[in-house]
Amino acid sequence: MKRRILALLGGTLLSASAMAGGYQVNLASQRQVGMGHTGTGIQTGTASIFFNPGAMSFMRENGVTIGASLINSRIAYRAPEPTNTTALADNDFGTPFQVYGVFGINEKIKVGLGIYTPFGSGVRWGEEWNGKYGLNEIDLKAVYFQPTVSYQITDQLGIGVGFVVATGGVNLQRVLPVQGQDGQEGSIELDGGAETAYGFNAGVYFEPTEQLSIGINYRSKVDIKVNDGSVTFRNIPASAMGNFPDGTEFSASLPMPSTLSLGVGFKPTDQLTLAVDVSRVQWSAYENLRFDFTQPVAGSTVSESDRKYEDAMIYRIGGEYQLNEALALRAGAYYDQTPVQDGYLTPETPDSDSRGLSVGVGYKVSDNFSLDASFLYINKAKRTDAADKSRGIAGTYKSIAYIPGLAVNFQF
Amino acid sequence: MKNIFYKYSVLALSAGVLLTSCDPEIDAPSKSSGEADFAKYVAVGNSLTAGFQDNGLYLEGQRSSYPALMANQFAEVGGGSFVQPLFTEAQKNGSGYLRLSGFTATGSPITETVTENRAIRSASPVLFTKFTDPVQNLGVPGLKVADIKVQGYGSAQGNPYFERITPDAQAGQTYLQRVQQSTDHTFFSLWLGNNDVLSYATSGGASTAASNAITPVTTFDANYAELVGALMANGQEGILATIPNVAGIPFFTTVGPRVKQTLTDNNVPGMVAITGAGKDRVQFLTSQINASENGVLFTLTGASYAALLGQPTGKYWRDLAKQVSPSQDPLIIKGTLAQLLFNYSIDTTQMFGFSGGNPWPSALLLDVNEQNNVKAATSAFNTIIKAQAEARGLALWDANAYFNTIQTGFGKNGAAYSPAFITGNLFSLDGVHLTPRGYAIAANEMIQAINAKYNSNVPLVDETQYRAVLLP
Numbered sequence: 001m002k003r004r005i006l007a008l009l010g011g012t013l014l015s016a017s018a019m020a021g022g023y024q025v026n027l028a029s030q031r032q033v034g035m036g037h038t039g040t041g042i043q044t045g046t047a048s049i050f051f052n053p054g055a056m057s058f059m060r061e062n063g064v065t066i067g068a069s070l071i072n073s074r075i076a077y078r079a080p081e082p083t084n085t086t087a088l089a090d091n092d093f094g095t096p097f098q099v100y101g102v103f104g105i106n107e108k109i110k111v112g113l114g115i116y117t118p119f120g121s122g123v124r125w126g127e128e129w130n131g132k133y134g135l136n137e138i139d140l141k142a143v144y145f146q147p148t149v150s151y152q153i154t155d156q157l158g159i160g161v162g163f164v165v166a167t168g169g170v171n172l173q174r175v176l177p178v179q180g181q182d183g184q185e186g187s188i189e190l191d192g193g194a195e196t197a198y199g200f201n202a203g204v205y206f207e208p209t210e211q212l213s214i215g216i217n218y219r220s221k222v223d224i225k226v227n228d229g230s231v232t233f234r235n236i237p238a239s240a241m242g243n244f245p246d247g248t249e250f251s252a253s254l255p256m257p258s259t260l261s262l263g264v265g266f267k268p269t270d271q272l273t274l275a276v277d278v279s280r281v282q283w284s285a286y287e288n289l290r291f292d293f294t295q296p297v298a299g300s301t302v303s304e305s306d307r308k309y310e311d312a313m314i315y316r317i318g319g320e321y322q323l324n325e326a327l328a329l330r331a332g333a334y335y336d337q338t339p340v341q342d343g344y345l346t347p348e349t350p351d352s353d354s355r356g357l358s359v360g361v362g363y364k365v366s367d368n369f370s371l372d373a374s375f376l377y378i379n380k381a382k383r384t385d386a387a388d389k390s391r392g393i394a395g396t397y398k399s400i401a402y403i404p405g406l407a408v409n410f411q412f
Numbered sequence: 413m414k415n416i417f418y419k420y421s422v423l424a425l426s427a428g429v430l431l432t433s434c435d436p437e438i439d440a441p442s443k444s445s446g447e448a449d450f451a452k453y454v455a456v457g458n459s460l461t462a463g464f465q466d467n468g469l470y471l472e473g474q475r476s477s478y479p480a481l482m483a484n485q486f487a488e489v490g491g492g493s494f495v496q497p498l499f500t501e502a503q504k505n506g507s508g509y510l511r512l513s514g515f516t517a518t519g520s521p522i523t524e525t526v527t528e529n530r531a532i533r534s535a536s537p538v539l540f541t542k543f544t545d546p547v548q549n550l551g552v553p554g555l556k557v558a559d560i561k562v563q564g565y566g567s568a569q570g571n572p573y574f575e576r577i578t579p580d581a582q583a584g585q586t587y588l589q590r591v592q593q594s595t596d597h598t599f600f601s602l603w604l605g606n607n608d609v610l611s612y613a614t615s616g617g618a619s620t621a622a623s624n625a626i627t628p629v630t631t632f633d634a635n636y637a638e639l640v641g642a643l644m645a646n647g648q649e650g651i652l653a654t655i656p657n658v659a660g661i662p663f664f665t666t667v668g669p670r671v672k673q674t675l676t677d678n679n680v681p682g683m684v685a686i687t688g689a690g691k692d693r694v695q696f697l698t699s700q701i702n703a704s705e706n707g708v709l710f711t712l713t714g715a716s717y718a719a720l721l722g723q724p725t726g727k728y729w730r731d732l733a734k735q736v737s738p739s740q741d742p743l744i745i746k747g748t749l750a751q752l753l754f755n756y757s758i759d760t761t762q763m764f765g766f767s768g769g770n771p772w773p774s775a776l777l778l779d780v781n782e783q784n785n786v787k788a789a790t791s792a793f794n795t796i797i798k799a800q801a802e803a804r805g806l807a808l809w810d811a812n813a814y815f816n817t818i819q820t821g822f823g824k825n826g827a828a829y830s831p832a833f834i835t836g837n838l839f840s841l842d843g844v845h846l847t848p849r850g851y852a853i854a855a856n857e858m859i860q861a862i863n864a865k866y867n868s869n870v871p872l873v874d875e876t877q878y879r880a881v882l883l884p
Contacts, residue, residue, distance in 0.1 A: 074435050074436055075436065076435065076436040076437055076438050077438070078438040078440070078441075079872075079874065081441040081869075082441050082443070082859075082863065082869045082870065082871050082872055083871055083872040083873075083874065084440055084441065084443070084488070084871040085874040086438070086440075088435060130825050130874045130875075130876040130877070131825055131826060131876075132826070132876060133825060133826030133827040133876065134825065134826030135826075174826070177826075177827040177828075177837060177880065178883060179879055179880065179881075179882050179883065180882060180883060180884075181511070181882050181883070181884060183879060183882065237882075237883035237884060238883075238884060239512070239514055239515055239883050239884045240883050382438060391823065391826070392826075393825055393826060394825070396438050397438075398436040398437070398438050399436060400434065400435075400436045402434075
């Protein structure tokens with residue numbers, strides 16, 4: 001099932017640049033991206049599968065949504081002063097996607113399936129920069145499959161829960177500081193698919209009046225584990241091959257942290273929807289990054305470095321104005337705290353507090369068919385760090401991203 | 413509907429503009445020369461300054477000498493061109509150098525000497541292809557502070573590296589006179605004095621040659637002051653550097669720990685060695701090897717003999733006889749060997765290194781007394797260097813302090829560094845001189861000292877662009 005869907009979507013679709021705090025990717029719905037990625041405390045249609053399964057039971061029609069974003073992110077780097085060495089990570093286009101389908105069993109019960117990419121990272125520094133011994137490129141991806149059921153208890157109150165089946169993979173490459181007589185440096189590539197992991201996504205949605213709605217949502221932590229990942233060494237001088245044995249495999253584990261969100265929706269008029277979300281991401285689950293090797297690599301079967309992430313808050317605000325029957329205009333903004341403490345910055349996630357600004361439009365082509373388009377601009381605060389506690393690369397990092405996205409919706 | 417498409421196309425267009433024009437940028441730190449003037453830089457020193465590495469001076473090493481790297485950085489803040497006496501591409505291997513060809517079964521490195529494409533114009537005495545244009549890198553391998561007033565140092569009987577850059581008409585001139593010829597430089601570096609103690613140390617304190625003696629402190633003091641004075645004749649600014657502790661370089665830290673391990677594993681309590689230049693024996697305990705107090709240090713040159721400990725062998729003396737014999741005639745060598753064995757009272761049937769009759773050779777060991785001589789001299793020389801920097805208001809790189817702090821290793825930009833032989837990335841195959849990466853790191857330390865002294869902001873070198881030891 002998993003493999004078939006992945007094949008269907010195409011391998012390249014899966015890489016996603018980490019453009020939220022840490023390696024979280026908050027691009028779960030094109031309509032909601034347009035509204036600053038709020039959505040816990042309002043009805044978001046099929047995307048309620050992600051934002052708040054409790055609100056899914058309020059849907060009056062069956063629906064299917066297919067959407068994707070095109071992340072265009074760049075990270076500038078400058079070595080610590082007074083060095084004037086610079087680098088620019090020109091990351092490949094990341095394409096996080098989402099597919100949601102919701103079907104009503106009866107008035108009260110709705111079932112649905114969501115497939116989305118809530119975590120990932122794609123950073124490409126190249127082999128020339130001065131952090132090449134730390135990282136050349138990383139491609140981390142997580143895909144969640146989430147069958148969901150939602151029950152409307154009263155006209156005002158709904159609950160829902162989804163069962164998360166997670167998979168993904170990681171690819172990591174860096175240069176090794178060993179050189180042959182021709183001056184060529186060695187390199188190491190770690191590549192592995194994740195074992196299936198499980199979690200859940202539960203929410204309660206409450207709509208006391210026509211103007212006001214409140215939601216709470218909890219997405220559990222999922223530990224993504226890679227076992228028997230391949231380790232490939234290249235250009236290792238013959239005399240050093242014993243230190244970098246062929247056929248080595250690695251295992252590693254990475255937490256996809258839990259996220260608790262509280263959202264409020266307010267509809268002052270029939271045309272205007274305002275939404276506010278606050279999320280707490282339990283990044284403290286990410287304490288270190290550890291690779292275990294089946295054979296000693298450079299004399300050790302373990303490579304471990306501290307990350308010590310801290311829990312972080314995200315504050316979001318967004319609005320939608322229904323201009324007419326067909327056209328909706330959206331805008332939003334958010335502030336996403338970094339989980340990375342001082343001293344722990346790494347080139348794989350050169351994170352800092354980020355600010356997002358978004359706009360979007362929705363257009364109803366017919367009663368059954370509508371489109372959502374969004375554009376998100378993310379600007380992460382410039383950050384200078386010694387990176388001495390994470391074995392990272394010291395220097396100043398600055399990231400920005402431009403993320404257009406498009407989704408199609410079918411109602412029936 | 414038309415309106416919508418218009419809006420989309422505007423959105424797409426503006427997105428396109430943003431995508432291409434708005435890469436994130438980080439403002440460059442402001443570069444400045446501060447109170448220093450780097451218009452013309454000259455570097456004075458020894459092999460380290462010349463870019464010597466892998467026991468040789470060759471083009472690649474010259475190109476990554478710390479003065480060359482510093483001059484590159486000075487160029488960012490008004491520095492001019494920097495001329496080095498580079499070997500030509502056709503003679504790029506210069507003096508020849510050591511290349512790593514493999515490792516023994518026990519992990520000891522095997523080196524070979526590169527002999528092609530050298531710049532040797534005379535084999536005896538060894539002389540190199542001349543380079544007589546004016547140069548700004550005056551680094552001369554082997555140069556001591558004690559040598560700077562030696563007449564004829566640039567002649568065929570002098571130092572072949574100085575001879576190489578000395579115009580024939582000035583063959584009699586001293587190194588100091590050569591330095592005095594440079595009058596229009598605006599900035600200088602002076603890292604000299606290492607050999608005034610190092611050549612005694614690397615020869616294990618065993619040599620009677622004057623060239624391997626420790627320089628008397630009074631000579632060092634007077635010569636050094638005169639050299640600094642010459643470099644500052646027109647009020648120039650510059651940087652001085654101290655002499656690292658020889659006990660911290662791979663030349664002395666590689667073989668000892670291995671011997672210590674072997675002896676400990678076999679419950680051997682200690683060894684017998686020859687001390688000094690005579691035949692006096694000295695005993696030391698296994699625990700003294702590479703100990704910080706009352707320690708003894710094995711030279712890197714003793715690596716192959718360390719494998720013979722405890723055996724009835726005369727290999728060291730046979731090798732020495734071949735080396736010092738006036739002729740390579742086997743009979744003459746045999747005679748030389750007999751003389752050596754007699755002079756040093758050697759009985760090669762006894763256990764090598766463990767018996768008074770077949771002691772560990774003096775040249776392969778810096779024993780307690782010899783090390784004390786080295787420590788005392790290093791300390792005295794460094795006091796003089798620091799006093800000069802202080803009195804004359806010059807920048808100072810305390811290389812001694814720096815190399816002491818890195819003994820336990822450090823990480824930078826994802827790579828690990830330590831004074832370990834080969835694997836430490838800092839020291840080249842001779843265990844004394846740095847790798848190109850090591851020279852880049854040294855250049856950065858100097859630049860930081862310069863920046864601190866002269867309120868300048870000279871950018872640092874990206875050390876990751878320079879190589880460490882090349883493996884076979």
